[in-house]
Amino acid sequence: EVQLVESGGGLAQPGGSLRLSCAASGFSFSNYEMNWVRQAPGKGLEWVSYISDSGSTVYYADSVKGRFTGSRDNAKKSLYLQMNNLRAEDTALYYCARIGYDPDDYWGQGTLVTVSS
Amino acid sequence: QSVLTQPPSASGTPGQRVTISCSGSSSNIGSNYVYWYQHLPGTAPKLLIYRNNQRPSGVPDRFSGSKSGTSASLAISGLRSEDEADYYCAGWDDRLSGWVFGGGTKLTVL
Numbered sequence: 369e370v371q372l373v374e375s376g377g378g379l380a381q382p383g384g385s386l387r388l389s390c391a392a393s394g395f396s397f398s399n400y401e402m403n404w405v406r407q408a409p410g411k412g413l414e415w416v417s418y419i420s421d422s423g424s425t426v427y428y429a430d431s432v433k434g435r436f437t438g439s440r441d442n443a444k445k446s447l448y449l450q451m452n453n454l455r456a457e458d459t460a461l462y463y464c465a466r467i468g469y470d471p472d473d474y475w476g477q478g479t480l481v482t483v484s485s
Numbered sequence: 486q487s488v489l490t491q492p493p494s495a496s497g498t499p500g501q502r503v504t505i506s507c508s509g510s511s512s513n514i515g516s517n518y519v520y521w522y523q524h525l526p527g528t529a530p531k532l533l534i535y536r537n538n539q540r541p542s543g544v545p546d547r548f549s550g551s552k553s554g555t556s557a558s559l560a561i562s563g564l565r566s567e568d569e570a571d572y573y574c575a576g577w578d579d580r581l582s583g584w585v586f587g588g589g590t591k592l593t594v595l
Contacts, residue, residue, distance in 0.1 A: 415585065468584075
């Protein structure tokens with residue numbers, strides 16, 4: 369069974385940092401591209417970052433470019449999102465997602481990030 | 486402002502057919518597949534339609550998708566109370582090099 373389990377969310381101050389993790393199981397993690405998607409309170413889904421299967425290519429939404437860094441450790445079957453210089457508008461539920469591998473589409477349950485002083 | 490444009494709300498009575506539109510551009514819908522998700526906030530989004538009009542196993546045939554040019558639509562026939570949720574269109578954008586989502590449509594079953 370495919371599972372994606374996010375962790376690392378919590379309360380951070382504006383300008384602070386958090387590192388999210390996503391533990392994958394039930395599939396050959398190193399063969400799949402992965403994404404982070406978030407949903408702010410009362411808002412819609414917003415794609416945040418993409419990372420290639422090898423980790424050599426990473427793309428970001430303009431809203432997080434220069435502040436967030438995506439990475440992965442295929443040996444540990446884990447995906448990461450380092451979030452620096454956090455802003456109030458980064459407050460959201462962050463999902464780890466394996467999407468685009470039709471029709472096998474998988475999302476975690478999300479980890480909540482709250483940015484507030 | 487989302488890259489893909491959806492109506493913020495839609496509604497219908499049980500048994501009715503409703504459609505939700507999604508408008509994009511040549512760099513996303515116009516050149517790539519469209520996906521549709523059903524989402525209850527706080528839970529994992531559920532894939533309803535992939536590759537414009539394909540249903541994953543387990544998704545009722547009451548749900549159907551179509552695409553024409555830079556627009557797409559999701560149709561739900563035989564509306565049921567459990568269909569009340571948020572619906573999102575999505576796809577890859579070649580110009581942005583990333584996934585783009587619509588703003589979401591809140592479906593209410595009256």
